[in-house]
Amino acid sequence: MKLSTKGRYGVKAMLDLALHSECAPVSIKSIAQRQAISDNYLEQLFSVLRKSGHIKSIRGSQGGYVLSSKPEDITVGSILRALEGSLAPVECVVEDQPLTCDRYNICVTKTIWAKIRDKINDVVDSITLSDLVEECMKNKNNGDFIFFI
Numbered sequence: 001m002k003l004s005t006k007g008r009y010g011v012k013a014m015l016d017l018a019l020h021s022e023c024a025p026v027s028i029k030s031i032a033q034r035q036a037i038s039d040n041y042l043e044q045l046f047s048v049l050r051k052s053g054h055i056k057s058i059r060g061s062q063g064g065y066v067l068s069s070k071p072e073d074i075t076v077g078s079i080l081r082a083l084e085g086s087l088a089p090v091e092c093v094v095e096d097q098p099l100t101c102d103r104y105n106i107c108v109t110k111t112i113w114a115k116i117r118d119k120i121n122d123v124v125d126s127i128t129l130s131d132l133v134e135e136c137m138k139n140k141n142n143g144d145f146i147f148f149i
Helices: 005-020 028-035 039-051 076-084 110-125 129-138
Strands: 055-058 064-067
Touching: 005 028, 005 039, 005 064, 005 076, 005 129, 028 039, 028 064, 039 055, 039 076, 076 110
Parallel strands: none
Antiparallel strands: 055 064
């Protein structure tokens, strides 16, 4: 499985939001500058993240974005699935609507793909934005939070 830029940049942007939105809403422009992501691309990601309930937009001159929940309640897995869809390595073991082939009932390898899917989900669901914030605080560099995903 390989994540697209949607998933990688989405996690980066959500982490940036968790680090900077405690006092006031954060603008897309400021996140885009800090994380070297296009404003337009970030707007597309935030539209999906807003619709999925991960973030809220605040209107007005001091507006921007804030997390919809506490960082400890938002998992990396929920962010990735909102942006990427299922994290299953192959279509036949997608959780909601598996694509079945004519050999599905006799396929031995589908159990391998299901185990890989389950392990990936276990890992990404065990990591919260709060965990990532803590990691950033440990590695703080002169007040700037720089992370690469």
